[in-house]
Each structure stands twice: as C-alpha cells, then as structure tokens.
Amino acid sequence: MLAGNRRSIARAITIIENDNTETQKLIASVYSHTGKAHIIGLTGPPGSGKSTLIEKIIREYRRKDKTVGVIAVDPTSPFTGGAFLGDRIRMQELSTDQGVFIRSMATRNYLGGIAKATKDAAKVLDAAGKDIVIVETVGAGQSEVEIIKVAKTIVVICAPGLGDEIQAIKAGIMEIGDIFVVNKADRENADKAVMDIEAILQLNNKERAWKPPVLKTVALTGEGVPQLIEKIEEHNRFLEKELERKRSREKAEAELVEAIKEKMATSIIEELRSKGKFEEFLQKILEKKIDPASAAEKLLKERFGKHIRKG
Amino acid sequence: MQRGKKIRVLVAKPGLDSHDRGAKIIARALRDAGMEVIYTGLRQTPQQIVETALQEDVDVIGLSILSGAHKTLFPRIIELLKQKDLTDVLVVAGGIIPEEDIPEMKKLGIKEIFGPGTPTDEIVQFVLKNTSKRA
Numbered sequence: 001m002l003a004g005n006r007r008s009i010a011r012a013i014t015i016i017e018n019d020n021t022e023t024q025k026l027i028a029s030v031y032s033h034t035g036k037a038h039i040i041g042l043t044g045p046p047g048s049g050k051s052t053l054i055e056k057i058i059r060e061y062r063r064k065d066k067t068v069g070v071i072a073v074d075p076t077s078p079f080t081g082g083a084f085l086g087d088r089i090r091m092q093e094l095s096t097d098q099g100v101f102i103r104s105m106a107t108r109n110y111l112g113g114i115a116k117a118t119k120d121a122a123k124v125l126d127a128a129g130k131d132i133v134i135v136e137t138v139g140a141g142q143s144e145v146e147i148i149k150v151a152k153t154i155v156v157i158c159a160p161g162l163g164d165e166i167q168a169i170k171a172g173i174m175e176i177g178d179i180f181v182v183n184k185a186d187r188e189n190a191d192k193a194v195m196d197i198e199a200i201l202q203l204n205n206k207e208r209a210w211k212p213p214v215l216k217t218v219a220l221t222g223e224g225v226p227q228l229i230e231k232i233e234e235h236n237r238f239l240e241k242e243l244e245r246k247r248s249r250e251k252a253e254a255e256l257v258e259a260i261k262e263k264m265a266t267s268i269i270e271e272l273r274s275k276g277k278f279e280e281f282l283q284k285i286l287e288k289k290i291d292p293a294s295a296a297e298k299l300l301k302e303r304f305g306k307h308i309r310k311g
Numbered sequence: 312m313q314r315g316k317k318i319r320v321l322v323a324k325p326g327l328d329s330h331d332r333g334a335k336i337i338a339r340a341l342r343d344a345g346m347e348v349i350y351t352g353l354r355q356t357p358q359q360i361v362e363t364a365l366q367e368d369v370d371v372i373g374l375s376i377l378s379g380a381h382k383t384l385f386p387r388i389i390e391l392l393k394q395k396d397l398t399d400v401l402v403v404a405g406g407i408i409p410e411e412d413i414p415e416m417k418k419l420g421i422k423e424i425f426g427p428g429t430p431t432d433e434i435v436q437f438v439l440k441n442t443s444k445r446a
Contacts, residue, residue: 007396010368018316081317082342088363089352095362102366106317106347 002033004128006101012124013103017117027120030127037069037126038236039133041151043113043173046139048159049183051090053219054134058094060222060229061132067099069125072136073114076106083107087136101125113137113144122150145176153235155228157181158197160189174200177212179231185216185224210238272299318346318442320371323360324353325384333406333427334375340431341373341438357384361391364400370442374404374421381408381416389420401441405429 001008016023042050051072058068072087083106094100103121110116114137125133137147147154156177161184180201182193197214213231217224272278281295290298322338324331331353338348349367351359364372372392374385385404392398405425408416413424422441425434 006365010366014319014368076347077342080343081345083347084338084342085347085349086352088349092351092355092359092363095351095366096356096358102363104347104349104367108317 001124001128002030006098009101009124009128010103013105013117013121016120016124017105017108017115019116023120027123030124033127034123035126037122037130037133038153038232039122039126039135039151040232041135041137041147041154042157043137043144043147043154043176044139044157044181045159045162047162048139048157049219050136050139050157051087053157053181053183053217053225054087054136055091055094056217056219056222056225057134057229058091058100060225062094062097062099064229066131067129068101069122069128069130069133070100070102070136071105071118071121071125071133072102073105073107073118073138075138076108078109081109101128101130107138110146112146114146114150119150145172148176152239153178153232155179155181155232157183158193159184160187160193175204178210178235179228180212180214181217181224181228182214183217183219186218186221190216209242210235268300268303272303277302318371318438319349319367319369320346320373320438321349321351321360321364321367321369322373322375323351323355323363324375325355325357325360325388326376326378326380327354328375328377328406329353330377331375333377334373337373337375337405337431337434340435344435344439346438357387357391360388361395361397364392364397365395369400371401371403371438374402374406376404376406376408379407381406382412385416385421386419392420401438403434403437405434 001012012026015026042054044050054070058070061068070091072085074083074085074087076083085104085106088095088102088104091102095102105115105118105121107115114135118135122133122135135147135150137144154176156173160182180197182190182197184190194214194216201212201214215224215228215231217228269278277299281290281299284290285292285295320341322334324334338350342348349363349369351363360372374388376384381404389402392400392402402421403423403425404416404421408424408426416424423437
C-alpha cells in the first residue's frame with residue numbers, strides 16, 4: 001500500500017469503512033508515512049459545482065505533475081442505509097489516470113458532512129504517496145464543519161442564484177473557509193455574491209493572520225482554476241510558515257529555560273561556596289552521612305526557605 | 312443501519328448508449344435495499360469501468376447495455392478484471408441482450424442477465440444471495 005498499489009489502497013479504505021478492529025492496526029502501521037500530503041477540503045451547497053470543480057483542480061495538479069487522491073462523500077439514506085454515490089460522474093475521464101485515485105464514500109449516518117472513515121482514508125492516501133488529497137463533503141453547507149478535523153486548507157464553494165445571499169451569513173461554514181469560491185461566475189449576480197461574502201468575512205475575521213480570499217471560477221470551462229490552485233498553495237505556505245514560527249517559538253522557549261537554569265545554578269553554587277556551605281556538605285557526602293540529592297535539597301531549603309519544590 | 316460491511320455496487324454503462332433510465336432504476340432499487348451504489352454515468356470504456364471497480368473496491372458490477380455491443384465490450388471487461396485480479400467481483404448484466412447470446416455471456420463469467428421487465432426485487436435478491444460469501 002505504501003508503494004501506492006491501487007488494490008491495496010482500495011482494500012485499506014474498505015477495512016477502515018467497515019470499522020474492523022484492524023483499522024487501528026492499519027493506521028498505526030502507516031502513521032509514520034503520513035503528514036506529507038496537502039489535504040484540501042471542499043465544501044458547499046448542493047449544485048454549487050463541487051465535483052465539476054474538483055475535476056478541474058485535479059487536471060491542474062496533474063499538469064504540475066502532482067499525484068492526487070480524492071474522497072467524495074455522499075449521504076447515506078437514514079431510512080434504508082443505502083446510498084447513491086454519483087460524484088465520480090464528473091471525474092470519470094480521470095479514473096484511468098494512474099496518478100489519480102478517486103474513492104466514493106457514504107456518510108453511513110455520520111453527521112458533519114463527512115463519514116467517520118474519511119479522516120483515516122485520507123491518511124491512507126497520504127501514506128500511499130499522494131501529493132494532494134481532496135475531500136469533497138456532502139453537498140450541504142451550514143453546519144457541516146467536521147472537515148476542519150481532516151483538511152489543512154478548506155475551500156468553501158457557492159454559486160450565484162442558489163438562494164438569498166443572506167444565507168451566507170449562517171454560522172459555521174462561513175467561519176471555516178480559508179478560501180471562498182464563487183463558482184458559475186459567468187452567471188449574473190456573481191459579483192454581488194463575491195461582495196456579499198467579502199462583507200461577511202470582514203465582520204468575521206478581524207484578528208486572523210490569514211485573510212480568506214474570495215475567488216471566481218467557472219468550473220465547466222476551468223476559468224479561474226489556476227488562480228484557485230495558486231491560492232491553495234499560498235495558504236499551504238502560510239501554514240508552513242506558521243508552523244515554523246511555532247517551532248521557532250518552542251525552540252527559543254526551551255533555550256531560555258536552559259539558560260535560566262544554567263545561570264541560576266552557577267550563581268547559587270558560587271554563593272554556597274563563598275559561605276563555606278558547599279564544602280561542608282561535600283564533606284558529609286564523602287563521609288556517607290548524606291546522599292547528594294538530599295544534600296542539595298537541604299542546601300536549597302536553607303537558601304530559599306520553604307518555597308523550594310521537591311523533586 | 313449499523314456500521315459494518317455494506318455491499319458496494321458499481322452500476323456502469325459501457326459503450327455508446329444514449330440513455331440510462333434503466334440503470335438509474337436499478338441503482339435506486341439497490342440503494343433502497345441498503346447497498347452503496349456507485350454510478351459513473353454514460354459512455355464508459357471497459358478500462359474506466361474496471362479501474363473504478365478497483366478503486367471503489369466493489370463487491371458487484373452491474374453492466375447495463377442497450378446498444379448491442381455487449382459481445383465486444385463484455386469480454387473486454389471480463390478480461391481486464393482478470394488482469395487486475397478482480398475475479399471475486401460478482402458481475403451481472405441487464406438491458407437489451409438477445410436470448411441466443413446469453414449462454415455465451417454466462418460462459419464468459421457474467422453470473423446473471425436480467426432482461427427488460429425483470430422485477431427489481433428479483434435483482435436485489437440475486438445480489439444479496441450471491442455476495443454473502445465475499446468477506
């Protein structure tokens with residue numbers, strides 16, 4: 001599977017979906033190979049053009065020689081337990097491309113716009129060496145925000161004329177988007193939709209370091225898709241920089257703690273030496289009257305009173 | 312429905328048919344029977360069908376054909392399934408397939424052929440019965 005064998009990838013995802021006891025073992029065995037792929041979540045209301053847009057996104061990444069995995073989630077019927085998975089219809093031309101792996105997944109009544117298995121399935125595609133993993137959520141888009149637990153970059157897609165623009169104010173989905181896309185931008189009212197979203201974002205994201213851009217695409221023709229990819233990559237670079245900043249902070253913190261420890265220890269030892277205390281306890285240790293740890297504790301207690309922490 | 316094994320079915324239309332009403336009815340019936348049905352749309356090549364079956368790890372492939380090209384397309388699909396080591400997948404077919412071609416198709420490895428007018432329940436029962444052995 002790690003070598004990218006397609007049959008093995010498919011089987012692994014089935015195991016995960018069926019919630020076998022083997023899932024945990026499977027994930028444990030591939031975990032060290034994950035973390036390399038850029039996982040992109042695509043969400044938005046039904047009919048906004050998610051699948052068609054994904055097809056164009058895949059083509060653009062393939063032009064850049066990137067391999068792509070897709071997990072397309074559709075709802076399970078709560079009444080029969082069955083599901084009709086039709087997201088592939090728009091992507092079928094890519095099904096024979098060996099650099100692309102597309103998997104349809106039913107929610108199996110998991111709420112939040114994805115399936116319970118989606119996260120681990122994305123890990124499998126990541127571990128199998130896919131550069132890009134795209135997760136298409138169920139076509140909903142109000143509180144389907146589970147995708148934030150799976151994807152690094154979240155693209156929220158909508159289309160003009162799908163409903164009153166005020167719909168966009170609904171909480172949840174507007175707060176999770178890293179990039180917003182108004183698809184079907186060749187229709188009238190596309191600019192108005194962009195303006196509406198921008199207005200809401202200005203209210204939302206006063207303090208965020210990443211300002212979510214609002215882009216226009218026409219998925220049918222591919223218009224705007226290269227710009228979308230550029231933004232996705234920009235967001236990825238932003239995340240990496242953030243991570244680096246976080247790491248630098250952690251490193252600086254560790255260094256500061258080390259430096260304080262060192263300076264404190266040196267000055268205390270000097271002080272104890274000058275008072276003769278150091279020599280006194282050293283003798284006791286040599287005479288086996290006390291062990292070094294207890295000696296240190298006693299010395300520090302004398303020096304700092306009861307505030308010294310044991311251990 | 313609880314978690315656990317679900318029967319996954321690929322409903323595919325090979326060749327140049329121009330409508331898929333029958334395929335969609337079958338897809339719907341299988342869905343309503345609690346199966347997960349992957350539908351790929353019209354005009355699929357044998358390669359696309361087999362690659363999709365592989366990626367989706369399906370238990371069943373349902374081929375729907377009206378064009379009369381089954382004698383060319385079905386052997387190709389079966390051959391590719393063998394190449395990809397997908398021989399444990401149950402393959403059934405439906406649509407317009409003349410009576411006299413049926414023995415040949417079955418010999419190929421198509422497990423059952425459902426002609427026009429077959430009650431959908433009969434198809435559902437056949438699939439349920441013939442997938443129980445696959446893990």
